[in-house]
Amino acid sequence: MRTAFRTIVLSSIVAMGAAVGGWAMVTLVAGLKHVDWQVSELLRQYLIATGIVKPTHTLVDFYSHIKGIEYLICVAFFVVFPIFYKYVNGEAKKVENTMKQRARSERSVL
């Protein structure tokens, strides 16, 4: 009973996925045909249509927009950089420990 239910659920998900995927594929192909098969042009139109890229009318608007994005990038960097630093220095920590251990063992010999 449980197996049959799982099969029905899985089949439904696959069918829905296939339908959505098929629809997305048709839309994509139709969109590409509309812009003479230029991927970059389609992307450009998508960015404008979704409002990610929009025209600005005053210098204040322009600066508010670009500075907002720049600050977000900087905040992201403040998060990413320490993680990256920690990742790169992961091995050095081990070496440091080994050195400390060596120093400790030398001290014990002395």
Next chain:
Amino acid sequence: MKVMENNSEILSGYGGGYEPADEARISEKLLLGLSGRQYLDLIVKNPVNWAVAAILVIGIPLLLQRYLMGLSSVTHGSQDYPWGIILGFGLFGMVPLSASGFMLGTTVEIFQRADFKPIERLALLNGLLGYFFAVVFLLVDLGMPWRLHYAMFVSFGPAAVLFLVAWHVATYLSVQIAEMLPAFAEWANLPRLKRFVRSIVLGLTIAGIILSTLHQGALGALFCYAPGKIHPLWISPEFQWLHYFVSSIFGGLCMVIVVSSLVRRYMTWRCDTNFLGNLDGITLGLAKGAAMAFITYLIIKIVAVAHDEEWLYLVSGWGIYYLAELFTMAVVPLCLFAVGVRHRRVTLVRWGALIAVLGIVWNRLNTVLVSYNWTSHQEIPTWQECWLVATILCFYFIVYRFVLYRLPVLFTHKSA
């Protein structure tokens, strides 16, 4: 590859690890303790020398043609395309790869990191020769070498970026020559000269930092002369100097990694155990520093795109080309360096360094040639122009190898 290794063995057999006695004659030191016949034999047996000779046989007459008949006889250079491949590669490409001198000078002399001492002289030599040959490339492009001082003294233009560049290159080249003098003094047995230079080395290093950082940035600022001609993705007037300066940090470090890997492979006989034994650790240390520069560069490039609101350009053909360059120059080496350092995989770091070096050259060529006049026509360098670049690179290779064979750069002199 095998043949070159064999040649290295022959050299080891003749005079490998040769260190002249202090009282040895200059001719003996120059010939590495071999007779003239043996030395000539060595040159003839090396297939690399034949390749170099083949390039020079055509290149030297081309060089003469350039000076006798003018630049237009060998290049497509014009008022529209003032910077061809000669400057694009020779000046803009080689200078960031020569930032190694001030980087390692600072590390060893200012921060007192003695663990990088074995590679310091190689980095200084790399910087010195890189800058020197950048000037040679400039002379080939400009012509009239007897008027080299005009930019500094005669046509006195303190408001011009080129005035700044000319002064920086001239003074920094002098500083780098002074920094390499101790190696020459050891080779020529001039202990007083060495003592004198050592006494002023801190001042030289500080001068090197000031001049080199300003100069690297100024090279980027040169493009602000023609912001409208360059594709917006390759020019960002507010950030250009910063992009050039930060890329020179990892450029210099990567170039030292590449050169040290090559000498370790093909010039083992000239390296001492201090150099060979510490090289892997040093390479990882350099890679760690370069990785920090890579991630900084990547972020400031993205900030520049955001600042100039160039997101739309990224989804064009130019944008895809730009992203390919950025991936080659920064993202791929960044990943290779991070993984290489963390897992202590030196080979990975060495490949990453090579990719970064090629990426920097690609970036400079893209700025000078490919994205230049992007709205009009595309400059295609003539074969003569490319051959001239290869010719000067051959001279660079010959001088580099000549110095490495003789001066105590890869080995510690007994008097040190």
